[in-house]
Amino acid sequence: MKKIIFIISMLCLLNCAKEEAVPVFADFEFEVFNDDFSIPVQVVFFNRTEGGEDYEWSFEGGVPSRSVDRNPGVIQYNEKGVYTIELTASNQDGSIDTKVLEIQIDDPVIVDFEITNLVDTFSPASFTFQNNSTGADTYSWTFEGGAPASSTEQNPGTVVFSEPGEHKIRLEIGNGRETYDLEKSITVDPFLVTAFDSEVAFVDNDFQIPVRIQFQNNSISATSYEWDFEGGTPRVSTEQNPGVVFSETGMKTVTLTATNGKETKTITKQFEFFTNTNLRVLNDIRLGINTAHSRNTVGSFYSIDQRTVYNKEEITGQPDLGQNVDLVFFGLDNTFDRNRFVSPDKISTDAVVFETLQNPKTTKFINSQELCNCTASLTSAQFDAMQNDALLSALIIEETPGGLQAFDNVMTPRIVLFEMQDGRKGAIKIKDFIDDGQNSYIIVDIKVQKE
Structure with missing residues (x-):
């Protein structure tokens, strides 16, 4: 009987000697919502650990900052920085393993700029651009019809536009991982054109003196005017749309000179006036x-x-x-x-x-x-x-x-x-x-x- 008991005990010892402790291999992955690393940043973690039973998460700079769940859910980062993420996994066999990763959280990337016109919008028109963007370290400007046509400076200085019309201004910014762009437009006024029409008073449309004529200024891109009315009262005027009385017979010349500070142009027309026959x-x-x-x-x-x-x-x-x-x-x-x-x-x-x-x-x-x-x-x-x-x-x-x-x-x-x-x-x-x-x-x- 003692011999049988001894044999059974030896078999048990042999079987127990064959059991081994289960090792732990800590591992995890994460995914940033919308792949947007600009604060606020939301990150979801996926536990890929093998052999683990208990978990200890540490999220430096995160909210929450720790978790003991296998999958901790969503962690939010509200400030810029480089933060450590640590996962420690263990099991009942006493096996422990740790994995550490870093995540870089960026400032919010906001693209914005202001446009300032220098002097006036008549061709050639000069503009400056104030970059109000944040969270970026690269800048790419495009100035449609401008000189220069592009720039990589944060604030590109003065840009000159010579062609009248609408011009698109585009700014693209980036932080190495994300890019954003914004488009605005400026308008350059047409080249100076001097022009006018006239309307004779209804009672004077036979052009027998005295004749009153109302002048309609149709000039484009002008800021000031100088009129000269040969034989008229007044003889000269700086009004935009003057009324004039002509009291002399014969061919008379009306001259309009318009300017905008950059250009000056003149136009003349002639009018014939006749003796008043009543x-x-x-x-x-x-x-x-x-x-x-x-x-x-x-x-x-x-x-x-x-x-x-x-x-x-x-x-x-x-x-x-x-x-x-x-x-x-x-x-x-x-x-x-x-x-x-x-x-x-x-x-x-x-x-x-x-x-x-x-x-x-x-x-x-x-x-x-x-x-x-x-x-x-x-x-x-x-x-x-x-x-x-x-x-x-x-x-x-x-x-x-x-x-x-x-x-x-x-x-x-x-x-x-x-x-x-x-x-x-x-x-x-x-x-x-x-x-x-x-x-x-x-x-x-x-x-x-x-x-």
Whole structure:
């Protein structure tokens, strides 16, 4: 029996001698979120240890700074630096192993810059660039259309742009592991162009002195102006858009010199002014018969000063226009057997069919010189030859029953004489009677005193 027990004990000792302690091999990997090493940085760790049962993590500069979990999850770094990561693994057999790595945490990389214009934006325009980027140690500038066209300096100094238009400015920065870029643009104003237009006052568009002209400056990229008006008042001006009165006859030169501090350019134009004849000439005016007026196809009311024909819709829609009317033509129908000019203040009492005018004027007419039995007389030939108001000024316009009589279309051309409420005298030359049914009308020329 003792022998059997001894044999069993020896076998047990032999079996126990064959067991070995399990070794520990500490190992781990990590991954940075978005591969972004600029603070704040989040790192996740993956434990690849073999043979371990217990773990001790140490994260220098990390939050949290330690862990005993196999996989510690996400560790965050909030400050720049090079930090040690240490993992110690062990097991029940007493095996221990440690792995140490370093991680570099960078400042945040922010790309930003400011642009400053020197003097002005007229070509050639100079700009400086202030680099406000952080966390970078390399810089790459690109200046579209600039001189220089590129730079690797942190602050590249002055860049000159000569070509007008928009130019893109691009800055790319890096810290060795990451790159960021930002693009902005600058605008260089066009080259200097000197130009102007002019608009003559409505009452002076025959260019008979005195003539008032409003000048419209259309210059491009100019900052100051010098005008010279030959024969004008004022003679010179530095206004951008001056108004000038010309009181001398003949060809006169207007000169505009524009500058922007870098360039100066000049343009000239000529204007011709004429002697004041005190005669306004109005040609090819259409005046409709009463149905044409009422149908709003050809109006019967005419304003000398506005040089405008009004129809019924215009007068009723804007009653204040009535006070502009100087001449009213009444044509009974398209046969033109009965036609006459009527004073605006008589149309509601003179057996005509027009609407009443607001604040109507009084105009005297001689429709039929042949029936007038008065001293006023003007032939068609005299009308055509009239170059000033001398003949009109000499006329004495008297309304008589015969002179107010209607006329037909037998005699063409026909001259109708009138005197306006303000005393100006004029003549109407009826050149043609146009039969267009209810839209029929006459065509007239008018010569009238300006003052």
